Amino acid sequence: MKLLHTSDWHVGKTLKGRSRLDEQRAVLAEIVALAIDHEVDAVLIAGDVYENVAPTAETQQLVVRTLLQLARAGIDVVAIAGNHDHGPTFEAYRPLMGQVGIQLIGNVRPADKGGVCRLTARSTGEQAVVATLPFLSQRYAVRAAQVLTNTPAENVGAYDQHVRDVLANLTAPFGNQSVNLVMAHLTCIGGTMGGGEREAQSIMEYSVPAGIFPLDAHYVALGHLHRRQRLPAAAPVHYSGAPLAIDFGEQDNTNVVCLVEVAPDRPARVTDLPVSSGRRLRTITGTVDQLLADPDSYGDDFLRLRVTQPAYAGLREQVLEQLPNALEIRIDPQFSVNPHRPPRHDRLVRTPAQLFSDYCADAGVEDPRLNRLFDELADELAVSGRG
Structure with a gap:
């Protein structure tokens, strides 16, 4: 079967106050076109669909229309919530979207209560089992009392163990005759940050080793780190990266989506498809x-x-x-920076014009016109008696 793995759309993200919705619209249209052109069976969206938990109506409309375009093309969609998304909203839309072949998972669920999605490839008839792990807050994973009393190392271990326990439950339905997939939004130790992630939710207590994923997973589709990369592990663990650089820290990243060809009896073959819009x-x-x-x-x-x-x-x-x-x-x-700034006691006896000149020098401003204008204003104030 063929899959398209993407993540970290961050629809609604602005840059220095500049809207980028037109760019995001073009990027999503390109992703839909790639999915159709390559005749994929499903698109896996590994979190951070939106930039924030309260996206505008226009932003939501863009995402919903994109997902519906994929569904109308006969392509299954599985999307999980990332740390930028609002999980409960995903859950609210879940029953409605499920009617058209779009599976949204906003909260961590046990395997028998919606945490595992099942797909049938339209091209081959192969069955796929998708274990889904939306972003798991460290404070949710580790009890508040432990957060207050444990050392940071103990909290890391507690989070790691909780994720392992969740994955063990979600991957229990994996079988020898199915394509076994894991999709998660988290940080793996050794992964390289792309430049625009929220560091507070990407490091320390939020990190787990790539070896946490089971050997019988044919492919692990990750979101959260914005740089395209594969991590060394027994299972094929991949970050697709963001399809659009969200800030200048990501200007040198390569923007792609991952085309995954996989079968129950052979390893996944992954091809990077460039995304050039934006x-x-x-x-x-x-x-x-x-x-x-x-x-x-x-x-x-x-x-x-x-x-x-x-x-x-x-x-x-x-x-x-x-x-x-x-x-x-x-x-x-x-x-x-002015390395020749006079000591404070010297500045106390300097004239206003000298102090203004010092200020300009401290600010790195070198413009004689400003000094002349200051002198003119100072003279006017002196003549008017307000100086």
């Missing part, structure tokens, strides 16, 4: 003249600029006039 994120370093030398070369890319010269009045406006997609403009630290 704007590129780039960090550019240079002086203002260097940054503005060839504006057309940046295309529609979103930019993070590091300016290697002192700031001056109007710098930001000058840059944005030619580079409207510059979402962040910062002066390189070596040009924003």
Whole structure:
């Protein structure tokens, strides 16, 4: 059977206040097209469908329409909630979506109460068993009393053991004649973060070893870490990564979905399918003249600029006039710190003009026009008697 593994859509995520819904719409359309073109039997979405637990109506509409497009194409869908999603909302939609072949799992469930999904491949008639593990909060996994009294190492061990116990229950229905799949949203020790994850829910108490997954799992589809990677383990453990870089920390990631071809009697074969929709994120370093030398070369890319010269009045406006997609403009630290700042006791006897000059130097601003304007304002205040 053929499967498409994807995760971490983060639909509704903005970047520096800029909506990216059009990009997200294009990315999801591309994923649907890939699923149809490769005639997959099912799409596995391993969590973080949304950016936050209260997505807008427009955001929900985009996701629902995407899932329905897959269902109308005869493709089964299994989606679990990640740490950014609202599990109870997934559960509320579960009965309705189940009517059209979309299986949503928002909360951790035992195998006999919906924690295991069963699929029949339309292409081969093969049966698949999918053990589903939505994001499991550490505070849910480890009792509050233990959190308060245990050492961090003890809490890590408690979380690890709880996940093992849950997986043992979920994978008990695995059989020799079925395609055995695990889908989970969690952090595996040794995994490389993509750059945009919530670290507080990705490290320490939230980590488990990749060896936690059973040997008879034909494929383990993970979400949570945004970088595409396979982890060393007895079972094939894969993060598909995010199909769209969600911030500049992910600008160098490779955005893909995973095409998985698997049968009960042979190992999974995994092929990365590139996802090219969405704007590129780039960090550019240079002086203002260097940054503005060839504006057309940046295309529609979103930019993070590091300016290697002192700031001056109007710098930001000058840059944005030619580079409207510059979402962040910062002066390189070596040009924003004044190493020759006078001691505090010296500053107490300096004139207002000297103090203002010191302030500009401390802020990395080097613009004689500002000093002249300050002098003019100071003179006006002195003449008016308000100085």
